[in-house]
Amino acid sequence: MDDKKEKRWFNAVLPFLIPVLVLILWQLVSMGGGAKASLMPSPVKVLQTFVGMVESGELLRHALISTNRALSGFLVGGMIGLVLGLINGLWSLAERLTDSSVQMLRNIPHLALIPLILLWFGIGEESKLVMVSLGVFFPIYLNTFHGIRSIDPGLIEMGRVYGLKGFALYRNVLFPGALASILVGVRYSLGIMWLTLIVAETVSAKSGIGYMAMNAREFLQMDVIVLSILIYALLGKLSDSLAKVAERQFLKWHPNYNKPARKGGLRLVRKSYPAANSTAS
Amino acid sequence: MSEKAIRLQIQQLRKHFGETTVLTDVNLTIEPGEFVAIVGRSGCGKSTLLRLIAGLDQPSQGSVALNGEPITAINQDTRVLFQEARLLPWKKVVDNVRIGTQGNDYESALIALEQVGLESRADEWPGILSGGQKQRVSLARALAGHPGLLLLDEPLGALDALTRIEMQQLIEQLWLEQQFTTILVTHDVSEAVALADRVILLEQGVIAMDTRIALARPRERDNGFAYYEKSILDRLLNRTERDALFPDVPASGFAI
Secondary structure, eight states: OHHHHHHHHHHHHHHHHHHHHHHHHHHHHHHTTOSOTTTSOOHHHHHHHHHHHHHHTHHHHHHHHHHHHHHHHHHHHHHHHHHHHHHHHHOHHHHHHHHHHHHHHHTSOGGGGHHHHHHHHTTSHHHHHHHHHHHHHHHHHHHHHHHHHTSOHHHHHHHHHTTOOTHHHIIIIIHHHHHHHHHHHHHHHHHHHHHHHHHHHHHSOSSSHHHHHHHHHHTTOHHHHHHHHHHHHHHHHHHHHHHHHHHHHHTTTSTTTOOOOOSSSOOOOOOOOOOOGGGOO | OGGGOOOEEEEEEEEEETTEEEEEEEEEEEOTTOEEEEEOOTTSSHHHHHHHHHTSSOOSEEEEEETTEEOOSOOTTEEEEOSSOOOOTTSOHHHHHHTTSTTSOHHHHHHHHHHTTOGGGTTSOGGGSOHHHHHHHHHHHHHHTOOSEEEEESTTTTSOHHHHHHHHHHHHHHHHHHOOEEEEEESOHHHHHHHOSEEEEEETTEEEEEEEOOOOSSOOSSHHHHHHHHHHHHHHHHHHHHHHHOTTSOGGGGOO
């Protein structure tokens, strides 16, 4: 039993090994005078800045504004992608009408639209919402479409035999069948969501983490700049972990996800397990 | 029990897909509560016939009538057991069976699971069941709504020999209890003789043989059983062998 406990502990710690080593190395180099403090602050200095900005409430304010922007863009773009993916997946007429246009738009880097969107929507909240929505839309659309198309037609036919149609068919067969693929799209688009927001806030904003970093640049506050970058890394990791938890929750039935629940916290490392045939007689 | 059983009438049924004619001219009447097996080589049109009866496809000509009503869509008193179990992997076993009940009823789903001997697995994901168990859940789902007509499209084809025999006994027992009209499509003549009141041989889109199996149930694999099995098999095999060897000799010389 002790062996097993040790192994679990080891597995839990392993992912953090490299980040911690990098931090220690960074601190050592800073203390040894290997990096100019004006160009690269030490981790301890960044930590002090972090504590200071948390105490003043400034950090939380900016982080909340950024999160709010990210999530509203994600919701708007994600919903449009989901609905269009469903419609195009179910009706080939709709697919013929819209899919090639969507594919053309998809191949324009959405960040290249920033100048246009700034002119159209100004530097307020709208432009960020539009940018994030646009970035999030494509992965969700593509994966929803693919998910609907890859549902076993035998299951849909079974649904018809049992009188499932309209919303009942959607709720019992189509949506759950496409969900694994949709969640892949969600995870992918969460990355794009932060990326887009960082760029949008860095180019033009009066608040948010990106603004915090750009503002600090003017006053050469290296510690604040580095802190902003680290906050982005943490927010990105946090949203990815949440998406993994959602995957685990919604795909319990899937042999690749159905491991018994673990005590003492969630484990976010996904592994594929073969279907447990041994229980079948 | 048998008041819900459906009487089936098929008249001058034709079905073609593009240039290919699958069913040429099928006429068939099946009485309420009858167990009919349709056998034939692969590609003879037996699965197509079953899909037409199920309302999953529309005939090119002619009609299929249930209790005198020509079918235009899927009938809610008709249930189909496919070759694969077609369980929804994201629903627990009992929730899969609930799809087949009236009004998504939990209790009658459990009763149906009990009939197939799987009530203890109600709360599990279908993914961990064996092939035979999945097919039993599928049978429970089909029977949970008390159908008048049960269509079996080679549902035992993918199972191992022992599980097959168990499933055959289960289907026979439930049919005897509930007396729904049953049509079994199979390529296994022995299975057809073991289960059916009547065996129909489909060949190149027409009914080539219609034999009543006058054996008592439960059926033993005795001389009588072997007689029926052999006569149907001979009909099935001789015909095709002769066709391949002497395509010009008329078929009448080999009739039984």
